[in-house]
Amino acid sequence: MHTRRFDTDEIVAFYNDTAWEYRVLWSDSNLHYGFYDDDSTSHQRAMENSNSVxxxxxxxxxxxxxxxxxxGRGGFPTRVAAEYGAEVHGIDIVPHLAHVSEFRAMLEDLGFANVTFEDHYERIIPSSRRQRWLSRAVTPLLRIASATGLKNDSSVEQGVTLYYQYxxxxxxxxxxxxxxxxxPE
Structure with a gap:
């Protein structure tokens, strides 16, 4: 599998270039998956539910x-501050992510204890399916918009990425x- 590292400027440019698509087709306040369950069956409710979980x-x-x-857009910390009154801080640099076991080992090496990881496959796969559907519907339009100069290639790349992410x-x-x-103590 081919992997590519992006520098900070490329990452910032990507999110700036695709902001409209995320806001219109995904969510005003979240860039992550929604958690579907018996009470959260719509996309919007699943997005809110993930923040609550x-x-x-x-x-x-x-x-x-x-x-x-x-x-990302701060949907989670905004919810924590509003519902629980906690002081919240958010940062977003989007570093290269390590494999789960490597990240767990890194936390333990730094002195963190009782490190656990909870996999959210069942909760996020409906959102991922939605992304794949949006990719199929929107990517051809993005290709036309890119060819005419209305959008740049990073929007097209995002459409393709959504498909393969699923x-x-x-x-x-x-x-x-x-x-x-x-x-750590």
């Missing part, structure tokens, strides 16, 4: 400080989940 897992209150790494999750090549750990 993460916030509930943290067990935060107004005395807590939360750092959201990879915050494939790599469905085949188990990539995972989506969250780590929890106790802070």
């Amino acid at each position: 993460y916030a509930d897992k943290l067990e935060v209150d107004e005395t807590a400080t939360v750092l959201d790494i990879g915050t 494939e790599i999750i469905e085949r188990g090549i990539a995972v989506h989940g969250d780590f929890t750990a106790d802070l």
